[in-house]
Amino acid sequence: MGMRDVVFPSGSVFLVTGAAGFIGSNICEALIDMGCRVRALDNLSTGRLGNIKTLLSSALFEFVEGDITESEVCLHACRGVTYVLHQAALGSVPRSMEFPLIYESNNIAGTANMMDAALRQGVKRFVYASSSSVYGDSAELPKIEGREGAELSPYALTKKINEEYASLYTRVFGLPCIGLRYFNVFGRRQDPNSQYSAVIPKFIAALKRGERVEFYGDGTQSRDFTYIDNVIEANLKACLAGKEADGKAFNIAFGQRFTLLEMYGLMCSLLGLEREPRFMPERPGDVKHSLADISRARTLLGYDPSYDFESGFRAALEWYNDNWS
Ligand code: NAD
Numbered sequence: 060m061g062m063r064d065v066v067f068p069s070g071s072v073f074l075v076t077g078a079a080g081f082i083g084s085n086i087c088e089a090l091i092d093m094g095c096r097v098r099a100l101d102n103l104s105t106g107r108l109g110n111i112k113t114l115l116s117s118a119l120f121e122f123v124e125g126d127i128t129e130s131e132v133c134l135h136a137c138r139g140v141t142y143v144l145h146q147a148a149l150g151s152v153p154r155s156m157e158f159p160l161i162y163e164s165n166n167i168a169g170t171a172n173m174m175d176a177a178l179r180q181g182v183k184r185f186v187y188a189s190s191s192s193v194y195g196d197s198a199e200l201p202k203i204e205g206r207e208g209a210e211l212s213p214y215a216l217t218k219k220i221n222e223e224y225a226s227l228y229t230r231v232f233g234l235p236c237i238g239l240r241y242f243n244v245f246g247r248r249q250d251p252n253s254q255y256s257a258v259i260p261k262f263i264a265a266l267k268r269g270e271r272v273e274f275y276g277d278g279t280q281s282r283d284f285t286y287i288d289n290v291i292e293a294n295l296k297a298c299l300a301g302k303e304a305d306g307k308a309f310n311i312a313f314g315q316r317f318t319l320l321e322m323y324g325l326m327c328s329l330l331g332l333e334r335e336p337r338f339m340p341e342r343p344g345d346v347k348h349s350l351a352d353i354s355r356a357r358t359l360l361g362y363d364p365s366y367d368f369e370s371g372f373r374a375a376l377e378w379y380n381d382n383w384s
Pocket residue numbers: 076077078079080081082083100101102103104105106107125126127128145146147148149150165169188189190191240241242243244245257
């Protein structure tokens with residue numbers, strides 16, 4: 060169970076893109092804790108150096124400030140690298156509805172650049188962040204790989220196109236690529252302070268500031284909230300998976316769904332706070348329900364998530380309590 064069985068060949072070198080962000084910084088930290096060598100790439104657009112400040116003093120860790128939309132930067136970053144864990148992207152469905160074109164260059168061209176650089180530099184495996192948003196308007200539950208609907212946002216489309224590129228680079232050029240479709244990830248260091256913050260840190264911030272939280276819709280929409288440590292496990296195991304995983308994308312979640320109202324109720328009781336929420340109109344681009352079937356990841360990646368929603372949620376809230384300033 061979990062990450063105990065993950066051992067990398069000696070001399071392995073990792074490139075983590077988006078390393079100053081929420082997920083990237085957590086992956087870097089786990090790798091450094093395991094004694095691995097890590098190169099970290101980020102343009103600090105939504106990420107912060109503060110997220111990796113404790114790693115900067117490690118001799119195993121190298122930070123490169125650079126942009127994945129520049130092919131020279133990607134080529135340089137991939138030199139000598141065994142595994143790429145590509146997390147750099149602009150997130151947020153609502154922001155992509157406002158500014159669709161920056162998603163095109165940043166997420167599509169940027170990821171294509173990274174794949175091409177990884178191919179040229181002889182990287183052994185290219186693991187990249189996809190998203191549950193690729194299921195689009197399919198109402199089917201649980202979500203199963205291969206049964207996607209039509210995309211509902213530019214963000215979702217960029218992730219779908221990343222997956223098409225990954226399939227092509229695997230089949231035609233022989234770069235082994237594995238896509239991880241994250242479902243609503245949460246945990247330590249996720250940014251609570253942006254207007255585009257994800258729902259869990261946004262609610263925590265509102266409660267801490269004494270404000271009312273805002274629900275888009277009636278709060279009955281549901282999500283397969285996934286604790287960050289499960290996502291780290293998926294990334295590490297994807298590096299070591301057998302060849303049958305190449306060219307495929309995998310649901311990465313816990314496999315259980317909670318409504319926003321249920322999540323908020325638990326949050327209030329764990330934080331010892333209670334406040335009436337405000338209900339706003341539904342947001343375009345949002346999906347109503349989300350729940351993953353994770354059997355493909357279990358079978359082909361050996362993914363076996365250790366944290367259910369509640370245990371992850373308790374750990375996350377504890378972190379926000381200890382680190383709130
Ligand atoms: P984040 O915004 O905290 O991290 C993304 C990082 O990428 C940031 O540090 C940002 O500065 C960097 N970045 C963006 N564009 C870049 C560029 N052109 N060049 C170099 N660096 C760049 O977001 P996150 O939640 O950590 O997301 C990481 C990945 O996981 C993203 O690909 C995101 O789409 C995907 N994802 C996240 C979730 C979630 O719930 N958090 C769900 C599905 C998919």
